Amino acid sequence: MREIIDAALRRQRRAATGAVILGALLGLLCLLWKDDPARLLPTAAPLAVLFAYYGFFRRPSRAGLRQAPDRSAFYAPPRGAVTFVSVFLAWLPSQLVWYGGRWERDAFWWMFLLGSVAAIAVVGHRQWTRLPMLRITPDGVASDGPQRAMVLPWSALDPLGPPPATEHDSELRLPLARPEQVTRRRRRRAEERVWLRDLDVAPPHLAAAINHYLRHPEHRAAIGTPEEFARLRRALGGAS
Structure with missing residues (x-):
């Protein structure tokens, strides 16, 4: 990665x-x-x-999301x-x-x-x-790296997940249940927003993937593996 x-x-x-x-x-x-x-x-x-x-x-x-070669995450790279x-x-x-x-x-x-x-x-x-990049890992959602990266643990996110996204959305809202757990240098607030215009991922696919792991914590440990990547694609309707 x-x-x-x-x-x-x-x-x-x-x-x-x-x-x-x-x-x-x-x-x-x-x-x-x-x-x-x-x-x-x-x-x-x-x-x-x-x-x-x-x-x-x-x-x-x-x-759709990509699988990291080192099996550490599924990620959305910069768009171009x-x-x-x-x-x-x-x-x-x-x-x-x-x-x-x-x-x-x-x-x-x-x-x-x-x-x-x-x-x-x-x-x-x-x-x-x-770098505009977002990673979904077993520990949570990380974005904007490699320096000053923001890490959102799964336990910090609202269990209801982000609202449904459309393909034309420019940002993704991630409501927080425990803002104090978020690793960042900014003040605490009730939600984080991920800028999507420069990420090479479909907004609906990204929102659906995050929602999926919020509702199925039993699958988080396998995030990054080829088997889980294939299973996630099937669960989200075959998006790639």
Whole structure:
């Protein structure tokens, strides 16, 4: 499982680095060609396509959970390189170069510069250290790793489970019965929410799998094994 996480994190880091470079280059081209409107449209088109793809045309995932090679978990991997964060990391440097190169160096310019650099640094650091991945293990549900991972023990989750999900849901609500058992660095609250847009798993399938193990604790110990994976697929109607 560690090898899968490391490989996915390397891909995410390459995508983040490429997004920043792409955005800076597009901003520079727009700045150089600001007096030639005919060139601005094709220069800005790649970012517009990325925004449209992610925001409007990206279809929800229909995949099921995967089995970890080391038999430690069933997991949902990151969906791909084009995420909201990668689009943001391309858009913000383009705006920084484009507008920053045109404005006078006044106080507002410096505020814009410092704010943009700080935003790129914070978001870039998150892409460097945190991975959108969810794992269902014998101990519970874990998400957002490898650093600052959140672990939800089965005993912490509400026995009624998450509400049914539709294929277009962007997040999954996980009600908590014992918030104090949740491993995290944030304040306690009555539920956790898992962001689904960047996970390669169908929301209904994920919700059904979690509900299944909440209602059938006798099967939790076998989570991660090929036999349990096959049994789970049959129990959920053959989703893969």
